């Protein structure tokens with residue numbers, strides 16, 4: 001694949017991310033696929049962070065290994081990203097050109113793999129304005145030149161970002177042009193990027209979930225801010241008026257989930273969300289939704305734990321928490337989007353599942369998925385809101401929790417005539433009346449448990465088939481869930497290119513597991529489970545569910561997998577002593 | 587007008603104050619001509635919180651301490667409903683304190699009545715946030731040393747727009763207060779002195795009949811007067827005020843919010859997404 005990887009490095013407050021987003025937009029608006037990576041710390045000023053953009057004519061599935069163009073906004077960034085022993089969680093050192101302010105940064109470590117292209121960023125910027133961030137625009141202009149992209153394509157995006165007519169927009173355009181010209185006059189195009197006339201849309205995972213919610217008819221969102229779940233809340237807050245979404249930051253996450261339950265109970269599609277710590281507080285509410293059979297969609301965006309952990313980093317360490325949250329034995333559905341398009345689609349699916357089965361449904365994300373930008377693939381806005389079985393007004397002898405074959409009983413919402421009933425967090429009978437107040441009826445308790453559990457059996461029967469990737473004649477199988485999908489697919493492409501028969505099972509309906517997975521586990525030389533965590537939470541689930549032997553590759557440094565590093569690890573597993581894997585019981 | 591009498595008979599101990607609150611709420615709803623299908627009773631966990639089953643309306647018996655956010659979620663989804671929260675002092679003044687404060691402050695249009703029996707009833711008699719100092723309970727065998735929580739001052743400070751106290755032994759006044767609370771536009775709060783003959787042997791009907799009085803001619807719009815009345819407490823006649831302490835007109839959260847003020851979300855079709863909307867992105 002012909003691609004280009006650009007990275008912008010600097011301190012917090014240097015405008016690294018906004019510069020990255022302008023560049024991302026430039027590629028996207030010019031018909032290219034993008035996938036980005038945001039590396040930052042939990043602070044407002046100082047430190048070192050960077051933003052990476054990978055772009056290509058073809059689909060880009062992850063941030064990529066390698067680095068073609070570095071924009072270094074300070075000396076530290078220049079040294080860090082040109083260092084062969086770079087320690088940034090799997091990101092590659094620069095083997096391309098470095099664009100930096102040659103007047104400000106003079107004393108840096110030289111690396112022979114790097115072509116240094118100093119540009120007097122600050123001096124150029126000062127001709128136009130005192131705003132220190134203007135030098136970023138100059139650097140972006142130079143970068144666009146180094147990629148052989150016409151200046152107009154870039155100028156239009158600047159105007160879009162800074163407001164079509166405004167003085168500031170023109171000032172930025174002019175500064176960028178001077179950066180562009182400076183590069184053209186002093187250096188030559190480093191790697192040509194072909195722009196294409198076609199419409200592309202790119203989004204962050206957080207925005208995709210927000211978008212999916214709106215497409216699914218969601219009208220309210222209750223939450224308490226916590227990175228990396230906040231981006232969904234922010235999306236709804238920013239667009240509340242346009243999409244008529246009521247967003248409320250409550251006093252805590254307990255309140256958020258209970259209010260969301262109240263709203264869904266009253267018949268308005270509502271979502272709540274948090275990261276692991278806030279979600280821990282929601283735990284009791286999860287069981288409330290399950291017990292009262294009130295539909296609920298919970299967005300859970302993981303970051304490394306335990307406790308406060310690493311607020312601005314990524315991990316897949318909450319699977320156990322999400323599948324285990326809540327006392328007692330009850331059904332739930334957990335979805336784990338594998339990319340940003342999936343985040344959009346599964347959010348839509350989550351609402352219909354929650355309403356069909358009247359139980360809690362989770363969308364599990366992580367910081368990487370939530371915050372990076374990726375081109376959306378085949379967006380389908382068609383959606384039929386299916387609210388599931390509803391009772392008709394004045395129905396005779398209405399039983400809110402009728403023991404049906406599917407376990408699903410008709411809902412009734414307040415305001416409906418003649419259907420008044422009780423919904424109860426205590427165990428209850430078919431009418432919703434508590435069974436334990438005077439004499440506990442053990443039979444009814446059993447029937448109620450079975451009724452709730454039958455719903456999940458029905459769901460399993462109707463689950464979409466498990467996603468696979470290049471599994472034809474595969475000797476080796478990778479199993480992944482959630483946001484590692486893009487890196488895994490790229491490694492599989494590369495290994496297939498080297499005649500290694502390897503494929504992947506991609507689990508995005510992670511709990512309960514689809515029994516069809518068993519079919520893909522047969523006759524493999526190795527089953528390699530890849531997860532962004534230490535202990536292999538899916539791995540353990542797979543082993544107990546399917547009684548298989550597996551190999552496990554885990555990454556828990558707070559960063560997402562990079563394709564080259566993952567390829568090395570997978571090759572390592574493949575080359576380990578051969579041992580035929582048997583599925584017990586076969 | 588259908589009756590508000592539920593199909594399940596109350597299971598409270600004989601003489602329990604909750605019977606009075608059940609009568610007051612049912613009577614208030616009936617007298618205000620609110621159809622049972624348009625009323626929702628939400629509760630927490632405790633003896634008191636078993637209320638929803640005993641009323642013929644929509645009932646939602648949720649978690650210990652969490653009835654207020656559930657009630658607000660319901661009201662925000664469908665403003666045409668009358669939403670009444672009902673729970674105990676342990677439920678509301680321990681586990682759910684933060685919700686009480688913040689929803690009162692937001693002035694969400696719900697009514698919240700607390701059955702304040704100064705004890706944990708359902709868990710068989712431990713000290714609650716309103717248990718007086720010195721009182722021996724199951725878990726304070728040498729007497730309670732923690733000062734009691736003053737719910738009325740707390741809620742006044744939070745910014746509630748309707749603050750009242752009732753007494754289970756004075757159903758007539760309690761019903762009147764409940765009616766006013768339901769009619770009030772905004773967060774209405776009623777703390778009810780509710781005897782628990784089983785676990786609170788001290789402050790029962792006799793104690794309150796001797797000590798309570800009805801506020802008359804108080805200036806309900808005077809915050810400081812209300813706050814002063816809220817500090818009154820004692821074992822002498824005329825030392826514990828009941829009635830409406832405070833009632834003012836204040837912007838409801840629902841009126842201030844740009845989305846909710848446009849009308850009932852329940853009655854509004856969700857936004858239909860088009861491809862044009864996608865251009866907001868990259």
Ligand SMILES: Cc1ncc(C[n+]2csc(CCOP(=O)(O)OP(=O)(O)O)c2C)c(N)n1
Pocket residue numbers: 631632633634635650673674675676677678701703705706707708709714
């Ligand atoms: C989260 C949680 N903690 C504890 C309990 C146990 N519990 C049930 S009722 C109750 C206290 C009841 O006291 P109060 O709220 O005053 O209600 P009352 O029974 O006095 O009406 C407690 C602690 C529970 N159900 N849930």
Ligand code: SF4
Pocket residue numbers: 597598599601602603604633634703707708781782783784785
């Ligand atoms: S224990 Fe007390 S509060 Fe509970 S039902 Fe009996 S009298 Fe009422």
Ligand SMILES: [Mg+2]
Pocket residue numbers: 632674675676701702703704705706707714
């Ligand atoms: Mg109590």
